[in-house]
Amino acid sequence: MSQNRKNDRDLEKYRRMQRIRQFEDLAESIHAQGEIPGALHTYAGMEASGVGSCMALRDDDYMVGNHRSHGHPIAKGAKLRPLMAELLGKKTGVCSGKGGSMHLSDFSVGSLGETSIVGSGVPVAAGAALGAKMQGTGQVALCFFGDGATSEGAAHEGMNLAAVWKLPAIFVCENNLYGMSTPVANAVPVKDLADRAKAYAMKSFIVDGQDVDAVEAAVLEAAEYARSGQGPVFVETKTYRYADHAVNMGRDLTPRGGEEHEWKARDPLTLYRDRLEEAGVDGAMLDTIESEIADEVADALKFARDSEYPQQHEAFTDVFVDPVPMPAYLRA
Amino acid sequence: MSQNRKNDRDLEKYRRMQRIRQFEDLAESIHAQGEIPGALHTYAGMEASGVGSCMALRDDDYMVGNHRSHGHPIAKGAKLRPLMAELLGKKTGVCSGKGGSMHLSDFSVGSLGETSIVGSGVPVAAGAALGAKMQGTGQVALCFFGDGATSEGAAHEGMNLAAVWKLPAIFVCENNLYGMSTPVANAVPVKDLADRAKAYAMKSFIVDGQDVDAVEAAVLEAAEYARSGQGPVFVETKTYRYADHAVNMGRDLTPRGGEEHEWKARDPLTLYRDRLEEAGVDGAMLDTIESEIADEVADALKFARDSEYPQQHEAFTDVFVDPVPMPAYLRA
Amino acid sequence: MAKTTFLDAIRQAQEEELERDEKVFMMGEDIVCNVFGTTTDFAEKFGLERVRDTPISENGFIGAGAGAAMVGMRPIIDATISSFLFPAMDQIVSIIAKSRYIYGGQAKLPLVIRSCMFYGNSNAAQHSDRPYAMFMNVPGLKIIAPSSAYDMKGMLKAAIRDDDPVLCFEDSTCWMNKSELPDDPDFLIPLGKGDIKKEGNDISIIAVAGAVPIALKAAAKLEEEGISIEVVDPRTLVPLDREIICNSVRKTGRAITVDPAHQTCSAASEISATIVENVFDALKGPVLRVTTPDTHLPFSPDIEKPLYPNVDRICAAARQLMDARQTVSA
Amino acid sequence: MAKTTFLDAIRQAQEEELERDEKVFMMGEDIVCNVFGTTTDFAEKFGLERVRDTPISENGFIGAGAGAAMVGMRPIIDATISSFLFPAMDQIVSIIAKSRYIYGGQAKLPLVIRSCMFYGNSNAAQHSDRPYAMFMNVPGLKIIAPSSAYDMKGMLKAAIRDDDPVLCFEDSTCWMNKSELPDDPDFLIPLGKGDIKKEGNDISIIAVAGAVPIALKAAAKLEEEGISIEVVDPRTLVPLDREIICNSVRKTGRAITVDPAHQTCSAASEISATIVENVFDALKGPVLRVTTPDTHLPFSPDIEKPLYPNVDRICAAARQLMDARQTVSA
Ligand SMILES: Cc1ncc(C[n+]2csc(CCOP(=O)(O)OP(=O)(O)O)c2C)c(N)n1
Numbered sequence A, B: 001m002s003q004n005r006k007n008d009r010d011l012e013k014y015r016r017m018q019r020i021r022q023f024e025d026l027a028e029s030i031h032a033q034g035e036i037p038g039a040l041h042t043y044a045g046m047e048a049s050g051v052g053s054c055m056a057l058r059d060d061d062y063m064v065g066n067h068r069s070h071g072h073p074i075a076k077g078a079k080l081r082p083l084m085a086e087l088l089g090k091k092t093g094v095c096s097g098k099g100g101s102m103h104l105s106d107f108s109v110g111s112l113g114e115t116s117i118v119g120s121g122v123p124v125a126a127g128a129a130l131g132a133k134m135q136g137t138g139q140v141a142l143c144f145f146g147d148g149a150t151s152e153g154a155a156h157e158g159m160n161l162a163a164v165w166k167l168p169a170i171f172v173c174e175n176n177l178y179g180m181s182t183p184v185a186n187a188v189p190v191k192d193l194a195d196r197a198k199a200y201a202m203k204s205f206i207v208d209g210q211d212v213d214a215v216e217a218a219v220l221e222a223a224e225y226a227r228s229g230q231g232p233v234f235v236e237t238k239t240y241r242y243a244d245h246a247v248n249m250g251r252d253l254t255p256r257g258g259e260e261h262e263w264k265a266r267d268p269l270t271l272y273r274d275r276l277e278e279a280g281v282d283g284a285m286l287d288t289i290e291s292e293i294a295d296e297v298a299d300a301l302k303f304a305r306d307s308e309y310p311q312q313h314e315a316f317t318d319v320f321v322d323p324v325p326m327p328a329y330l331r332a
Numbered sequence C, D: 001m002a003k004t005t006f007l008d009a010i011r012q013a014q015e016e017e018l019e020r021d022e023k024v025f026m027m028g029e030d031i032v033c034n035v036f037g038t039t040t041d042f043a044e045k046f047g048l049e050r051v052r053d054t055p056i057s058e059n060g061f062i063g064a065g066a067g068a069a070m071v072g073m074r075p076i077i078d079a080t081i082s083s084f085l086f087p088a089m090d091q092i093v094s095i096i097a098k099s100r101y102i103y104g105g106q107a108k109l110p111l112v113i114r115s116c117m118f119y120g121n122s123n124a125a126q127h128s129d130r131p132y133a134m135f136m137n138v139p140g141l142k143i144i145a146p147s148s149a150y151d152m153k154g155m156l157k158a159a160i161r162d163d164d165p166v167l168c169f170e171d172s173t174c175w176m177n178k179s180e181l182p183d184d185p186d187f188l189i190p191l192g193k194g195d196i197k198k199e200g201n202d203i204s205i206i207a208v209a210g211a212v213p214i215a216l217k218a219a220a221k222l223e224e225e226g227i228s229i230e231v232v233d234p235r236t237l238v239p240l241d242r243e244i245i246c247n248s249v250r251k252t253g254r255a256i257t258v259d260p261a262h263q264t265c266s267a268a269s270e271i272s273a274t275i276v277e278n279v280f281d282a283l284k285g286p287v288l289r290v291t292t293p294d295t296h297l298p299f300s301p302d303i304e305k306p307l308y309p310n311v312d313r314i315c316a317a318a319r320q321l322m323d324a325r326q327t328v329s330a
């Protein structure tokens, strides 16, 4: 890769991480003010895991995520306006206002669902990989899920299927030390989540989830392996979420053990900014990126606020390809 | 163990294996004649796996099995009459004629279900182990399931739970090379099923499933480990089923690869009889055992044939502890 | 023209669609070996890429069907026996039924999940489920339950070509029923349209799946007694053709719903509720249900078989409706 | 006497039973941290052996509940939100509902599976299920869906002491409803008995779970218009108190079933079918259903909220029933 292209790519990683962080910070604050209905699970702290993974993919590769759904599509390159509009329940939202915070799936960037039933994305990703394989497109399907999700039968069955059929799938387990209030050690009998892969004789990597380059390198290798027909790969990213499981709940459910300071000291954005600067990238350029992103996020919110809410009859479309009938009492 | 007690125990192993084999042979033949309704999955060829496992247990230890349900209760010491009566759908059957061939569970010997939904026994066994642990009884719960069952989410979740909670459970995976028509290599990505245990950091053994002593020794060690509070153990018994997945289906669904001769050459009953004779046990005594068992089995069939069928109202008991009402049209 | 069995109609429908569209493929447990006869020689004809034996993991491979469908494939998933849908319930309800909706129409899930309903032959409670009503309570799933070889072929082909997920419930008591089948490779029966299996004037019997042939037999018997029966087969349970049902009852003024499944919250109950809500003024008597009582299915044959709807029970219900006094005790 | 919320009634019922019987214990995801307020200080009071946080594996730990119950324990399993019952469907249907039966009465499964129903607050389709009707179609499961703090406490205590498996559906729209609760540690409300929440003569409204308080509000409004409403709360869905429902309709001659769940194959449909089958002669008009239409629940608040039964819809149905012409279009 030429130095220029490497530079562009590195800046893009920084840009996407910033985009996630700033999007999340804004979302959290407007949620606190009641502007976003429902529960909000933020991705702040985990940016390197998402961005490193997605930057290693082709644009047309598939991706499936979970309830913690904001970071994944942004990492894969999604535009912010439809995402923010979705959080506000607007018709212009990426899911037309029907999905909300747990489902910010942007199919235009290869996303095939951010599903809020823990573990349920894994079989879907295996199936997308199967579809890619059968159609000979050379695409891979990457699935994000948490440490807690590995205890679900769905995750087991999906990974087993992918392994038996040598599907081009990458299973990225974002180990952020907790599932809701439950420390990983209370829910998972293995030390490294990557040990789960042994049940499928699946290739696996463990990677520093705060280091976007390390994540990218691991997923690049995984993607190459999977794409070449050798089978799926399990990648464990060791990372950390900064906010509570869901924000603005009135109290923090997560029984932190003092580790939050260590993790925040290795903030993925700071780490990466430092690395870029050390490599000679002009700090001013990074500042510019940050303020460009601030504008982007502000613009997304303005767009969302200016957008219309969906109309009642839209509650009856997309159940099937054809709308289902709306009862008379709602027509008034 | 004194030589006498060892002798008794060895003879008991032989007796139980004979009991299973002769029970299965008879069941298969009367099923062919239409005397047993429904499907019949026989255990012939796998006797050492069941008997070795159960002989390693205490009488009050729990056991959960699967659709291939005849061998497990016999191995645990069940009487034959209620089992045979159950196959014939009689009121005197161990399940009062309501369960049939896939459910020969005899609670009087610690059995807690032989369940025909593949993988579904594993969580139940974990729960029984939890109950034993909470009540401080020192009991263990042993679960039999097949190679195919390890792909089920239920099996994964049950084993994971047992591992996280260090429950006194033993998971005996009876690897008989096929799940119905599917060779294990087509359904399972690992070479040894015991590799599944690595996903739970669970202790595991691989054992010659044709050798009843080897199975017994492994499960004894597993039981000691589990009973002492160190957590569950996974035991893979490498074994083989002689008949088709279910018998008398008109054609054999299993695409044998010629391996059946090798396996039959290591028939668990013959192997063990030879070993006993080599150790000085009188062949005539073993002949006597065989003919005693033949009488037992014949007696069980006579008992079953002489027994009554359940009455219509009995279809309405045991849904709940209190019977549910029988509709009027059935009262005639 | 030769007559074809229900089971072979399934095979034909699949074979024709596999031939027509290379995006169509099949997966399921032990389908290569063709356990029930609906995939005869498929592995040879279409290869193991398109006819895939799966590990025993219903939630996994049914969910994989969703993923494959989202990227352009059209899976036919053979779940063997409908009892095995329970382990896959989450992928069916949370993913397959809901994905198009929660993503605001971005996803399309053209897939078919087939399963047969085993009952009446000592399969015992864990293999005797007829769970379509449970899925009827979940929006987003089309559901078919054909009762003849003719309907089976036309509807399964339509289901495979449909862009929405379709659950196909195959009543094993219909497996050997025969029909003449059209040759047309585009023979399709549109989903959502019921069928009057027999016209009549006194009572509408709305029967589901395996209950249809029984209702037809009962109708013949009642006809001899001078009671004229109309037999309505909804065929598709979602979307349910409420109009054909209501129109029939408007004409006859009397209705019996017959369903081989457990009674409470059954398709029969739904149809009864639909009738009393919409055509009450036409009703000359109660809407009676002939279903399986709310107990499990026992193994022992003599106490299992009488639990299902049969000709006698339908006739008794019909006679009761034609009588002057029409109440039943609670 | 101080009034207690529905949520605290749950806590009290559990606490009293945990104190009374050492075989009772609790398990579920994140119960130690007391997410919703039904397990406050339980870990401290009863210890982590009896108040167990589980891995995220509903099929696993709910099935483990069955195993523990079979060996003498009495688990209370907190499944959090009822949508999470789908991954556990197989253990609930194939094991918990059927084990006693298939083993001919050898097994006893005294366990309670609690789950709350989240809806109406932009939880989106995957967290807005009210799936009790699906379980009503499965024999072998007792099902309760209390609507007041009083019923909740008495019925949950009865459920914990019951020797059969009980599913307890907790409508989150009732969480803050308050009742005066008796002090009696043996305060029990027998399962299977419905309750007349308000007497009346013109119309019986049979309402389920969160629909009960709404029905009571509608009744008050209709009373002002001179329409006298009887509100019947079955409270237990299995076994369903069909007698109290039929008796009420025998008296009033008119019935509306109200249920916050999806309409097709709902509890409301079952109750309608029961009424038309059993008390047809008493009916002066159709049995109307006020339910949630068969679409998924969207996130956007303004289009979600109107989908549920509300006072206006109930009042409109009541007025329609009191009118002379009583048909509705199909
Ligand atoms: C099947 C299911 N069970 C429980 C929940 C409730 N729940 C939502 S997120 C969560 C924790 C998930 O933990 P993890 O997989 O580690 O992801 P994280 O939130 O840490 O990113 C739980 C228990 C759910 N949504 N789905």
Ligand SMILES: Cc1ncc(C[n+]2csc(CCOP(=O)(O)OP(=O)(O)O)c2C)c(N)n1
Pocket: B067, B068, B116, B117, B118, B119, B145, B146, B147, B148, B149, B150, B176, B178, B179, B180, B245, C029, C056, C058, C080, C084, C087
């Ligand atoms: C959930 C479920 N899926 C499928 C089946 C059908 N089935 C019954 S036994 C069997 C094969 C089981 O293989 P294995 O676990 O290896 O046990 P084996 O029969 O070889 O002893 C299958 C697929 C079932 N009973 N339950």
Ligand SMILES: [Mg+2]
Pocket: A146, A147, A148, A174, A175, A176, A177, A178, A179, A180
């Ligand atoms: Mg986590």
Ligand SMILES: [Mg+2]
Pocket: B146, B147, B148, B174, B175, B176, B177, B178, B179, B180
């Ligand atoms: Mg096997």
